[in-house]
């Protein structure tokens with residue numbers, strides 16, 4: 172297939188220009204700026220006015236299989252990813268049962284191949300049952316295809332246990348994706364601790380509970396040599412701490428998600444449970460710090476923490492509703508609308524943090540248009556204006572705070588291994 176006359180942007184090689192891209196046998200055969208690749212009987216797709224870039228990669232999603240299929244399943248989750256322009260997503264292990272053994276990893280990988288959508292990468296659990304008392308068999312998990320391990324949602328509280336887990340993961344060259352939260356301090360809060368929480372009469376989640384564990388886990392990463400990836404950074408001081416840890420040479424990478432630069436805790440007013448997630452929305456100062464962190468590279472990539480929940484679960488009163496929001500089908504547009512259009516990031520930088528960087532962080536294929544690379548490609552319209560309609564999401568998870576928002580930027584075609592999985 173030939174993608175014709177699009178704006179080819181490849182952060183891995185610095186390419187940014189109008190041209191053609193030819194796909195052969197599932198791989199990228201040629202990129203020719205200025206165009207002119209002969210048709211030679213290929214299928215052609217006119218990409219005039221569109222951007223052609225390496226397939227987007229989201230290294231932090233919850234696909235809810237096994238055991239929580241009422242929230243999302245492989246078909247809806249991988250389809251949602253493709254509709255959002257993603258060609259690979261890495262799924263978290265906080266499922267039922269937890270993804271803590273090789274058979275579950277193998278089953279997910281095998282069944283994902285049967286779905287028309289993004290590729291799956293599986294993140295295993297740090298501990299059996301995510302109970303943080305007994306290490307999971309990380310060697311088996313890796314042999315079965317797991318590409319990292321995580322404590323997301325059941326964060327490790329004991330520094331000694333986290334040290335052991337990191338030593339073991341480091342031995343196996345598995346990154347540890349950590350949800351940094353000291354729960355003795357966050358202590359069952361339901362939104363950011365601050366003025367709005369007081370007005371709403373809701374128990375707060377103090378920022379310090381997260382910041383102290385970023386520091387703890389960063390020090391453990393230096394101690395053990397384990398690659399620590401800090402999940403869902405939400406506060407300005409977390410960015411400062413990560414900047415400090417990096418200055419000490421700590422093997423640390425970090426991500427933030429669109430809600431942390433687009434929304435503050437005021438979105439919780441009216442007890443809006445679609446604005447409830449963990450870590451919680453913070454303040455305008457924190458939003459600005461996320462943008463600075465992305466601009467200067469302290470924050471290495473963008474990840475959505477796509478956390479679908481059933482409507483009836485979110486219909487409960489605020490303290491009882493589960494944490495988490497939909498992320499996959501709004502992420503690219505929220506980046507274009509609130510990072511690129513206001514000139515915080517170039518389009519190439521945004522694509523870098525949504526594709527090239529995530530691939531690099533977890534050592535995944537993709538994130539590049541270099542010839543002979545896998546033909547995982549996203550084509551999007553950078554100027555398309557649309558209104559977010561949650562009911563139109565491919566995902567089962569309609570739990571978004573962005574319903575009704577007018578955004579710019581929309582995926583038009585997602586290609587995985589040379590096959591069009593969304594158009």
Ligand SMILES: NC(=O)N[C@@H](CC(=O)O)C(=O)O
Nearest residue numbers: 233323324448449478494495
């Ligand atoms: N991030 C979220 O707000 N929710 C996540 C996991 C979690 O609760 O940390 C989920 O799995 O729903």
